[in-house]
Amino acid sequence: MAKTTRRTWIPDQHGAWAMLAVPFLAGTLLAPRPGWTHALLFGAWLLGYVAVFHGQQWLRLHARGLRSAGRHVLPALVSGAAFAAVGVPLAVLHPWLVPAALLASPFVLVNTHYARRGRERALVNGLAAVVPACGMLLVAARLGGLGPAGAWPAALACLLYFAGTVPYVKTMIRERNSRAYRTGSVACHAAALVVAVLLSPWLALPFTAYLVRAAVLPGRGLKVPVVGAVEVAGSAALLVSLPLLF
Known part of the structure:
Protein backbone atom coordinates (compact mmCIF):
# COMPACT_ATOMS: atom_id res chain seq x y z
CA MET A 1 0.00 0.00 0.00
CA GLY A 147 22.42 39.31 -4.39
CA PRO A 148 22.12 38.43 -8.08
CA ALA A 149 25.42 40.15 -8.88
CA GLY A 150 27.27 37.59 -6.78
CA ALA A 151 25.16 34.56 -7.62
CA TRP A 152 24.58 34.78 -11.36
CA PRO A 153 27.82 32.98 -12.44
CA ALA A 154 26.83 29.91 -10.44
CA ALA A 155 23.26 30.11 -11.78
CA LEU A 156 24.57 30.28 -15.33
CA ALA A 157 26.82 27.28 -14.70
CA CYS A 158 23.76 25.34 -13.51
CA LEU A 159 21.85 26.43 -16.59
CA LEU A 160 24.67 25.28 -18.87
CA TYR A 161 24.79 21.86 -17.25
CA PHE A 162 21.08 21.12 -16.95
CA ALA A 163 20.25 22.51 -20.39
CA GLY A 164 22.87 20.13 -21.78
CA THR A 165 21.29 17.15 -20.03
CA VAL A 166 18.05 17.64 -22.00
CA PRO A 167 19.42 16.69 -25.45
CA TYR A 168 22.02 14.32 -23.96
CA VAL A 169 19.48 12.13 -22.16
CA LYS A 170 17.44 11.97 -25.35
CA THR A 171 20.48 10.59 -27.19
CA MET A 172 20.67 7.86 -24.57
CA ILE A 173 16.99 6.84 -24.60
CA ARG A 174 14.32 8.21 -26.93
CA GLU A 175 16.60 9.55 -29.67
CA ARG A 176 19.34 6.95 -29.36
CA ASN A 177 19.38 6.39 -33.09
CA SER A 178 19.33 10.05 -34.10
CA ARG A 179 22.62 11.33 -35.51
CA ALA A 180 21.23 14.88 -35.51
CA TYR A 181 20.52 14.74 -31.78
CA ARG A 182 23.99 13.37 -31.05
CA THR A 183 25.64 16.10 -33.09
CA GLY A 184 23.51 18.78 -31.49
CA SER A 185 24.16 17.45 -28.00
CA VAL A 186 27.93 17.43 -28.49
CA ALA A 187 27.84 20.93 -29.99
CA CYS A 188 25.82 22.23 -27.02
CA HIS A 189 28.27 20.68 -24.56
CA ALA A 190 31.25 22.12 -26.42
CA ALA A 191 29.71 25.60 -26.30
CA ALA A 192 28.86 25.11 -22.62
CA LEU A 193 32.47 24.22 -21.89
CA VAL A 194 33.70 27.45 -23.47
CA VAL A 195 31.25 29.58 -21.49
CA ALA A 196 31.93 27.68 -18.26
CA VAL A 197 35.67 28.29 -18.56
CA LEU A 198 34.98 32.00 -18.92
CA LEU A 199 33.05 31.84 -15.64
CA SER A 200 35.87 29.96 -13.89
CA PRO A 201 38.84 28.08 -15.39
CA TRP A 202 38.28 25.33 -12.80
CA LEU A 203 34.89 24.58 -14.32
CA ALA A 204 36.83 23.08 -17.22
CA LEU A 205 37.14 19.92 -15.12
CA PRO A 206 33.46 18.98 -14.74
CA PHE A 207 32.36 20.46 -18.05
CA THR A 208 35.02 18.56 -19.96
CA ALA A 209 33.70 15.40 -18.31
CA TYR A 210 30.17 16.36 -19.37
CA LEU A 211 31.36 16.86 -22.95
CA VAL A 212 33.17 13.53 -23.00
CA ARG A 213 30.13 11.63 -21.73
CA ALA A 214 27.94 13.35 -24.36
CA ALA A 215 30.38 12.34 -27.11
CA VAL A 216 31.26 8.83 -25.96
CA LEU A 217 28.30 7.23 -24.17
CA PRO A 218 25.49 7.44 -26.76
CA GLY A 219 25.20 4.28 -28.82
CA ARG A 220 26.74 2.03 -26.19
CA GLY A 221 23.46 0.51 -25.09
CA LEU A 222 23.67 1.59 -21.47
CA LYS A 223 20.71 0.67 -19.28
CA VAL A 224 18.49 3.48 -18.00
CA PRO A 225 19.65 3.05 -14.35
CA VAL A 226 23.26 3.45 -15.52
CA VAL A 227 22.36 6.59 -17.44
CA GLY A 228 20.67 7.91 -14.30
CA ALA A 229 23.66 7.07 -12.13
CA VAL A 230 25.98 8.99 -14.46
CA GLU A 231 23.72 12.03 -14.21
CA VAL A 232 23.60 11.79 -10.42
CA ALA A 233 27.39 11.84 -10.41
CA GLY A 234 27.42 14.82 -12.78
CA SER A 235 24.93 16.73 -10.64
CA ALA A 236 26.90 15.96 -7.48
CA ALA A 237 30.11 17.19 -9.10
CA LEU A 238 28.41 20.46 -9.99
CA LEU A 239 26.98 20.89 -6.51
CA VAL A 240 30.40 20.37 -4.94
CA SER A 241 32.14 22.67 -7.42
CA LEU A 242 29.95 25.76 -7.29
CA PRO A 243 30.38 26.71 -3.59
CA LEU A 244 34.13 26.13 -3.90
CA LEU A 245 34.53 28.28 -7.03
CA PHE A 246 32.08 31.12 -6.39
Whole structure:
Protein backbone atom coordinates (compact mmCIF):
# COMPACT_ATOMS: atom_id res chain seq x y z
CA MET A 1 0.00 0.00 0.00
CA ALA A 2 2.81 2.42 0.87
CA LYS A 3 4.54 1.76 -2.45
CA THR A 4 1.26 2.32 -4.32
CA THR A 5 0.76 5.62 -2.47
CA ARG A 6 4.26 6.79 -3.36
CA ARG A 7 3.69 5.96 -7.01
CA THR A 8 0.41 7.87 -6.96
CA TRP A 9 1.63 10.98 -5.16
CA ILE A 10 5.33 11.34 -5.93
CA PRO A 11 6.16 12.33 -9.53
CA ASP A 12 8.14 9.68 -11.38
CA GLN A 13 10.26 12.20 -13.30
CA HIS A 14 13.51 11.09 -11.72
CA GLY A 15 15.73 13.55 -13.55
CA ALA A 16 13.62 16.45 -12.33
CA TRP A 17 14.58 15.90 -8.69
CA ALA A 18 18.25 16.67 -9.28
CA MET A 19 17.27 19.74 -11.28
CA LEU A 20 15.06 20.89 -8.41
CA ALA A 21 17.61 20.22 -5.69
CA VAL A 22 21.07 21.09 -7.04
CA PRO A 23 20.56 24.79 -7.95
CA PHE A 24 18.62 25.44 -4.75
CA LEU A 25 21.21 23.76 -2.54
CA ALA A 26 24.06 25.49 -4.38
CA GLY A 27 22.42 28.87 -3.82
CA THR A 28 21.94 28.04 -0.15
CA LEU A 29 25.59 27.03 0.24
CA LEU A 30 26.76 30.17 -1.54
CA ALA A 31 24.70 32.44 0.70
CA PRO A 32 26.58 34.06 3.60
CA ARG A 33 23.58 33.65 5.94
CA PRO A 34 21.71 30.40 5.28
CA GLY A 35 18.92 29.81 7.77
CA TRP A 36 15.72 28.03 8.67
CA THR A 37 13.79 29.91 6.00
CA HIS A 38 15.77 28.00 3.38
CA ALA A 39 14.27 24.77 4.68
CA LEU A 40 10.79 26.25 4.42
CA LEU A 41 11.44 27.59 0.93
CA PHE A 42 12.84 24.25 -0.20
CA GLY A 43 9.72 22.52 1.09
CA ALA A 44 7.50 25.04 -0.71
CA TRP A 45 9.54 24.60 -3.89
CA LEU A 46 9.13 20.81 -3.88
CA LEU A 47 5.45 20.99 -2.95
CA GLY A 48 4.85 23.49 -5.73
CA TYR A 49 6.49 21.14 -8.21
CA VAL A 50 4.34 18.22 -7.07
CA ALA A 51 1.17 20.32 -7.33
CA VAL A 52 2.03 21.57 -10.81
CA PHE A 53 3.00 18.08 -11.97
CA HIS A 54 -0.31 16.56 -10.93
CA GLY A 55 -2.24 19.52 -12.30
CA GLN A 56 -0.55 19.15 -15.67
CA GLN A 57 -1.09 15.39 -15.70
CA TRP A 58 -4.78 15.91 -14.96
CA LEU A 59 -4.97 18.40 -17.83
CA ARG A 60 -3.20 16.01 -20.22
CA LEU A 61 -5.44 13.04 -19.45
CA HIS A 62 -8.64 15.09 -19.13
CA ALA A 63 -8.05 16.60 -22.57
CA ARG A 64 -8.21 13.05 -23.95
CA GLY A 65 -11.33 12.18 -22.03
CA LEU A 66 -9.56 9.58 -19.90
CA ARG A 67 -11.05 8.68 -16.52
CA SER A 68 -7.55 8.07 -15.15
CA ALA A 69 -7.20 11.86 -14.93
CA GLY A 70 -9.09 11.69 -11.66
CA ARG A 71 -6.23 10.06 -9.80
CA HIS A 72 -4.26 13.32 -10.05
CA VAL A 73 -6.94 15.52 -8.47
CA LEU A 74 -6.35 14.72 -4.79
CA PRO A 75 -2.52 14.87 -4.98
CA ALA A 76 -2.78 18.21 -6.82
CA LEU A 77 -5.17 19.69 -4.25
CA VAL A 78 -3.33 18.42 -1.17
CA SER A 79 0.14 19.40 -2.38
CA GLY A 80 -1.22 22.74 -3.60
CA ALA A 81 -2.75 23.45 -0.19
CA ALA A 82 0.46 22.43 1.54
CA PHE A 83 2.42 24.70 -0.80
CA ALA A 84 0.15 27.62 0.11
CA ALA A 85 0.44 26.86 3.82
CA VAL A 86 4.23 27.11 3.60
CA GLY A 87 4.58 29.63 0.79
CA VAL A 88 2.18 32.36 1.92
CA PRO A 89 3.93 33.00 5.26
CA LEU A 90 7.27 33.06 3.43
CA ALA A 91 5.89 35.61 0.96
CA VAL A 92 4.68 37.74 3.86
CA LEU A 93 8.15 37.65 5.42
CA HIS A 94 9.89 38.20 2.06
CA PRO A 95 7.54 39.98 -0.39
CA TRP A 96 10.17 39.89 -3.17
CA LEU A 97 9.45 36.16 -3.50
CA VAL A 98 6.17 37.05 -5.25
CA PRO A 99 7.71 38.80 -8.29
CA ALA A 100 10.38 36.08 -8.35
CA ALA A 101 7.62 33.49 -8.67
CA LEU A 102 5.91 35.54 -11.37
CA LEU A 103 9.11 35.50 -13.42
CA ALA A 104 8.87 31.69 -13.48
CA SER A 105 5.23 31.65 -14.61
CA PRO A 106 5.85 31.96 -18.39
CA PHE A 107 8.00 28.84 -18.29
CA VAL A 108 5.37 26.98 -16.28
CA LEU A 109 2.81 28.01 -18.91
CA VAL A 110 5.03 26.58 -21.64
CA ASN A 111 5.27 23.29 -19.72
CA THR A 112 1.50 23.29 -19.21
CA HIS A 113 0.93 23.86 -22.92
CA TYR A 114 3.11 20.89 -23.83
CA ALA A 115 1.51 18.75 -21.12
CA ARG A 116 -1.97 19.44 -22.47
CA ARG A 117 -0.81 18.32 -25.90
CA GLY A 118 0.83 15.21 -24.46
CA ARG A 119 4.27 16.35 -25.59
CA GLU A 120 6.13 16.62 -22.28
CA ARG A 121 9.18 14.99 -23.88
CA ALA A 122 9.59 17.80 -26.42
CA LEU A 123 13.01 19.45 -26.44
CA VAL A 124 11.61 22.95 -25.95
CA ASN A 125 9.52 21.76 -23.02
CA GLY A 126 12.57 20.31 -21.30
CA LEU A 127 14.60 23.46 -21.84
CA ALA A 128 11.74 25.61 -20.52
CA ALA A 129 11.70 23.59 -17.30
CA VAL A 130 15.43 24.12 -16.77
CA VAL A 131 15.24 27.92 -16.59
CA PRO A 132 13.12 28.42 -13.43
CA ALA A 133 14.85 25.47 -11.75
CA CYS A 134 18.24 27.11 -12.19
CA GLY A 135 16.75 30.47 -11.29
CA MET A 136 16.08 29.07 -7.83
CA LEU A 137 19.80 29.37 -7.17
CA LEU A 138 19.39 33.14 -7.33
CA VAL A 139 16.35 32.98 -5.05
CA ALA A 140 18.05 30.78 -2.44
CA ALA A 141 21.18 32.92 -2.55
CA ARG A 142 19.24 36.15 -2.05
CA LEU A 143 17.29 34.64 0.82
CA GLY A 144 20.64 34.14 2.53
CA GLY A 145 22.01 37.60 1.78
CA LEU A 146 23.77 37.14 -1.57
CA GLY A 147 22.42 39.31 -4.39
CA PRO A 148 22.12 38.43 -8.08
CA ALA A 149 25.42 40.15 -8.88
CA GLY A 150 27.27 37.59 -6.78
CA ALA A 151 25.16 34.56 -7.62
CA TRP A 152 24.58 34.78 -11.36
CA PRO A 153 27.82 32.98 -12.44
CA ALA A 154 26.83 29.91 -10.44
CA ALA A 155 23.26 30.11 -11.78
CA LEU A 156 24.57 30.28 -15.33
CA ALA A 157 26.82 27.28 -14.70
CA CYS A 158 23.76 25.34 -13.51
CA LEU A 159 21.85 26.43 -16.59
CA LEU A 160 24.67 25.28 -18.87
CA TYR A 161 24.79 21.86 -17.25
CA PHE A 162 21.08 21.12 -16.95
CA ALA A 163 20.25 22.51 -20.39
CA GLY A 164 22.87 20.13 -21.78
CA THR A 165 21.29 17.15 -20.03
CA VAL A 166 18.05 17.64 -22.00
CA PRO A 167 19.42 16.69 -25.45
CA TYR A 168 22.02 14.32 -23.96
CA VAL A 169 19.48 12.13 -22.16
CA LYS A 170 17.44 11.97 -25.35
CA THR A 171 20.48 10.59 -27.19
CA MET A 172 20.67 7.86 -24.57
CA ILE A 173 16.99 6.84 -24.60
CA ARG A 174 14.32 8.21 -26.93
CA GLU A 175 16.60 9.55 -29.67
CA ARG A 176 19.34 6.95 -29.36
CA ASN A 177 19.38 6.39 -33.09
CA SER A 178 19.33 10.05 -34.10
CA ARG A 179 22.62 11.33 -35.51
CA ALA A 180 21.23 14.88 -35.51
CA TYR A 181 20.52 14.74 -31.78
CA ARG A 182 23.99 13.37 -31.05
CA THR A 183 25.64 16.10 -33.09
CA GLY A 184 23.51 18.78 -31.49
CA SER A 185 24.16 17.45 -28.00
CA VAL A 186 27.93 17.43 -28.49
CA ALA A 187 27.84 20.93 -29.99
CA CYS A 188 25.82 22.23 -27.02
CA HIS A 189 28.27 20.68 -24.56
CA ALA A 190 31.25 22.12 -26.42
CA ALA A 191 29.71 25.60 -26.30
CA ALA A 192 28.86 25.11 -22.62
CA LEU A 193 32.47 24.22 -21.89
CA VAL A 194 33.70 27.45 -23.47
CA VAL A 195 31.25 29.58 -21.49
CA ALA A 196 31.93 27.68 -18.26
CA VAL A 197 35.67 28.29 -18.56
CA LEU A 198 34.98 32.00 -18.92
CA LEU A 199 33.05 31.84 -15.64
CA SER A 200 35.87 29.96 -13.89
CA PRO A 201 38.84 28.08 -15.39
CA TRP A 202 38.28 25.33 -12.80
CA LEU A 203 34.89 24.58 -14.32
CA ALA A 204 36.83 23.08 -17.22
CA LEU A 205 37.14 19.92 -15.12
CA PRO A 206 33.46 18.98 -14.74
CA PHE A 207 32.36 20.46 -18.05
CA THR A 208 35.02 18.56 -19.96
CA ALA A 209 33.70 15.40 -18.31
CA TYR A 210 30.17 16.36 -19.37
CA LEU A 211 31.36 16.86 -22.95
CA VAL A 212 33.17 13.53 -23.00
CA ARG A 213 30.13 11.63 -21.73
CA ALA A 214 27.94 13.35 -24.36
CA ALA A 215 30.38 12.34 -27.11
CA VAL A 216 31.26 8.83 -25.96
CA LEU A 217 28.30 7.23 -24.17
CA PRO A 218 25.49 7.44 -26.76
CA GLY A 219 25.20 4.28 -28.82
CA ARG A 220 26.74 2.03 -26.19
CA GLY A 221 23.46 0.51 -25.09
CA LEU A 222 23.67 1.59 -21.47
CA LYS A 223 20.71 0.67 -19.28
CA VAL A 224 18.49 3.48 -18.00
CA PRO A 225 19.65 3.05 -14.35
CA VAL A 226 23.26 3.45 -15.52
CA VAL A 227 22.36 6.59 -17.44
CA GLY A 228 20.67 7.91 -14.30
CA ALA A 229 23.66 7.07 -12.13
CA VAL A 230 25.98 8.99 -14.46
CA GLU A 231 23.72 12.03 -14.21
CA VAL A 232 23.60 11.79 -10.42
CA ALA A 233 27.39 11.84 -10.41
CA GLY A 234 27.42 14.82 -12.78
CA SER A 235 24.93 16.73 -10.64
CA ALA A 236 26.90 15.96 -7.48
CA ALA A 237 30.11 17.19 -9.10
CA LEU A 238 28.41 20.46 -9.99
CA LEU A 239 26.98 20.89 -6.51
CA VAL A 240 30.40 20.37 -4.94
CA SER A 241 32.14 22.67 -7.42
CA LEU A 242 29.95 25.76 -7.29
CA PRO A 243 30.38 26.71 -3.59
CA LEU A 244 34.13 26.13 -3.90
CA LEU A 245 34.53 28.28 -7.03
CA PHE A 246 32.08 31.12 -6.39
